Amino acid sequence: MKVSKKANLVLFLVFIFIASIFLIPFVWMALSSLKPEADIMGHPERFFPRRITIENYRSLLVQIPFFKFLLNSVIFTGTVTVSSLLLDSLAGYAFAKLKFKGSNILFIIVLITMMIPFQITMIPIYLLLNEMKILNTYIGLILPRLTNAFGIYFMRQSFLSVPNELIDAGRIDGLSEEGIFFKVMLPVVASSLMSLGIFHFMYNWNDFLWPMLMTNTTSMQTLPVGLALFQGEHVSQHGPIFCGAVLSILPILIMYLFAQKSFIKGIALSGIKG
Numbered sequence: 001m002k003v004s005k006k007a008n009l010v011l012f013l014v015f016i017f018i019a020s021i022f023l024i025p026f027v028w029m030a031l032s033s034l035k036p037e038a039d040i041m042g043h044p045e046r047f048f049p050r051r052i053t054i055e056n057y058r059s060l061l062v063q064i065p066f067f068k069f070l071l072n073s074v075i076f077t078g079t080v081t082v083s084s085l086l087l088d089s090l091a092g093y094a095f096a097k098l099k100f101k102g103s104n105i106l107f108i109i110v111l112i113t114m115m116i117p118f119q120i121t122m123i124p125i126y127l128l129l130n131e132m133k134i135l136n137t138y139i140g141l142i143l144p145r146l147t148n149a150f151g152i153y154f155m156r157q158s159f160l161s162v163p164n165e166l167i168d169a170g171r172i173d174g175l176s177e178e179g180i181f182f183k184v185m186l187p188v189v190a191s192s193l194m195s196l197g198i199f200h201f202m203y204n205w206n207d208f209l210w211p212m213l214m215t216n217t218t219s220m221q222t223l224p225v226g227l228a229l230f231q232g233e234h235v236s237q238h239g240p241i242f243c244g245a246v247l248s249i250l251p252i253l254i255m256y257l258f259a260q261k262s263f264i265k266g267i268a269l270s271g272i273k274g
Contacts, residue, residue: 026249033057033242040238056239060230063240065218066247069226073205075138076222080145081200085193087147092155093181097167107156114149118209126213136220141211145204151196158192159185202252223248 028047032040033056035049060066094100095107125144126135134140162185170180186193211222218226227244 029242030246033239033246035239037237037239040242056243059237060240060243060247064226064230064244066223066226066244068219069221069223070247072211072220073223076141076211077201077204079138079142080204081197083142083146084148084151084200085197088151088196089155089186089189089193090181091147091152092157093159093185095152095156096159097162097164097185110149110152114153122209122213129214136215136217138220141214141220145210151200154196154199155189155192158189162188198256201255205248205252 034052129140170184208224212225231241
């Protein structure tokens with residue numbers, strides 16, 4: 001028992017050390033956002049600020065329409081995440097539990113689309129959206145991202161782990177197929193939905209290339225695009241750049257902190273059955 005406790009303690013300390021290595025750059029970035037410009041570029045470099053200031057945050061909010069970028073990111077990321085969860089789960093349920101002709105072929109086609117790089121499809125998609133006259137609009141940003149192959153595969157794996165007896169019990173109780181899906185199946189795979197939601201949110205919140213291609217005015221740019229353009233124009237102003245980076249990762253950090261248990265459980269559930 002004593003050996004086990006010592007081993008657990010050593011393992012705990014090792015994990016703390018590894019976590020610290022990953023956390024130090026983020027802590028340094030957050031502290032640097034509170035430093036005067038002279039302290040950021042001064043020698044010798046200081047990890048902790050000698051004087052705390054919020055002037056960098058004021059400068060950032062004055063120089064760029066930060067809240068407009070934030071609103072665009074929230075609308076884009078929120079809509080895509082919600083729609084993807086619904087459509088991915090519907091498709092995943094169909095592939096996992098409903099038997100229909102050609103289902104295996106269709107699922108293979110879905111998997112094949114995961115192997116096609118975005119760089120190959122982005123020009124055809126751009127031309128198509130241009131023909132539809134929806135470039136530089138929320139619809140143009142959101143429509144091609146309503147669902148994706150990874151989400152369908154992820155939810156299919158989760159539904160495969162649910163016993164078919166639950167579906168049979170729902171039918172005996174008189175539930176329709178829609179009722180079985182929404183009232184029986186979705187609550188069972190709620191953890192997987194939460195995990196997939198975090199994946200979608202993080203991916204779309206941090207996405208730079210897609211919003212940059214589909215928007216051409218400041219009023220439609222998302223936070224990553226707006227901050228990147230700000231960084232290019234104000235490369236010598238390190239403080240505001242650090243502030244923008246801190247503010248951009250806060251929503252992801254908060255979301256993960258509140259949903260980390262469901263995230264881990266959902267990942268485990270989706271891998272139970274291959």
